[in-house]
Amino acid sequence: MAEIEALLADLDAESADADRLVADLPPDRWSAPTPAVGWTVAHQIAHLLWTDERSLLAATDPEGFQRVLQELADSPDPLRFVDLGAQELAVLPPPELLSRWRQGRAALRTALGAVPPGTRLPWYGPPMSAASMATARIMETWAHGQDLADTLGAVREPTARLRHIAHLGVRTRDFAYAANGFDAPIAPFRVELTGPDGDVWSWGPEEGAQRVSGPALDFCLLVTQRRHRADLALRADGADADRWLDIAQAFAGPPGTGRAPSTAGPEAAA
Incomplete structure (x- = not known):
């Protein structure tokens, strides 16, 4: 409860x-x-x-x-x-x-x-x-x-509530692969995200070969498809993790169309 x-x-x-x-x-x-x-x-x-x-x-x-x-x-x-x-x-x-x-x-x-x-x-x-x-x-x-x-034109301050969205984004990894017609990798990925207060939120085994890291806000913007990956400061280590960042979605339904990249670079989504 x-x-x-x-x-x-x-x-x-x-x-x-x-x-x-x-x-x-x-x-x-x-x-x-x-x-x-x-x-x-x-x-x-x-x-x-x-x-x-x-x-x-x-x-x-x-x-x-x-x-x-x-x-x-x-x-x-x-x-x-x-x-x-x-x-x-x-x-x-x-x-x-x-x-x-x-x-x-x-x-x-x-x-x-x-x-x-x-x-x-x-x-x-x-x-x-x-x-x-x-x-x-x-x-x-x-x-x-x-x-x-x-x-x-409003600015929203990121909060610790982002952790719920990040968790859902991690949990829906296999769904994102399936929605895009790919077989999901068997091994879990290591995901390490920096929260708004500077603490690190992590999922998956520490020794995981496939890894994703970066700001929690950027990850949440990615998995909800509110920003293009090119505008976000996220890092993927490994081919499978790299593909995931191209198709990730935390929402149900068919693959979303996402957003076009901006011309200003990663700082534009911060």
């Missing part, structure tokens, strides 16, 4: 960080285009709302969520359901959209905190625990918050 409460507290903080970027935004700015092609500020919040509401359904009504999965399987274009969900909600008036997002994420927090230990929640991919779902929501909220910050 302590683990899920800590995760939910960090989810609250990450949501509040994204919320402050749009809380006082004039109505006309909600239609501003963001780095995600075809998505406005409203689409970004609509997507967070849509995913929170689907997560709430999975946590409170697993049978209802299974019906949603069946409807998706029977739909003529099952790969566009995420975009369509954002499009449907983005047309709401900004005050209504913001209020509904706030209500939805609060309800999800309560629901995830009440999930019995050991319960697996249905999802669009493999079933997951409440802790895993909370971690995924932290990752996605942070990533879409980055899109908002980039759009609005």
Whole structure:
């Protein structure tokens, strides 16, 4: 219970960080285009709302969520359901959209905190625990918050919450390989990242031949595909680790298109 409460507290903080970027935004700015092609500020919040509401359904009504999965399987274009969900909600008036997002994420927090230990929640991919779902929501909220910050010219200070996103990025290594049609390496990689406070976060065996190192912020920007690898100060030692940094993604679904490299170099993403 302590683990899920800590995760939910960090989810609250990450949501509040994204919320402050749009809380006082004039109505006309909600239609501003963001780095995600075809998505406005409203689409970004609509997507967070849509995913929170689907997560709430999975946590409170697993049978209802299974019906949603069946409807998706029977739909003529099952790969566009995420975009369509954002499009449907983005047309709401900004005050209504913001209020509904706030209500939805609060309800999800309560629901995830009440999930019995050991319960697996249905999802669009493999079933997951409440802790895993909370971690995924932290990752996605942070990533879409980055899109908002980039759009609005805001600067966000990196926090220790990045560790959740980095952990998910490491855990999804094999998924990234499979999503891109590659066989995942058998041996785990060594990953060493420097957190915002200067401490080193590590995964994998110390003697691992394939290694990734660099700032935790840069790794999180990479695995959420919010920056191109060329703009980040990440180092790969070994051919397999090098390939991973080209395809890494911490989110479910098909390979993302990522972002184009800037002309300013690694410092531009810092």
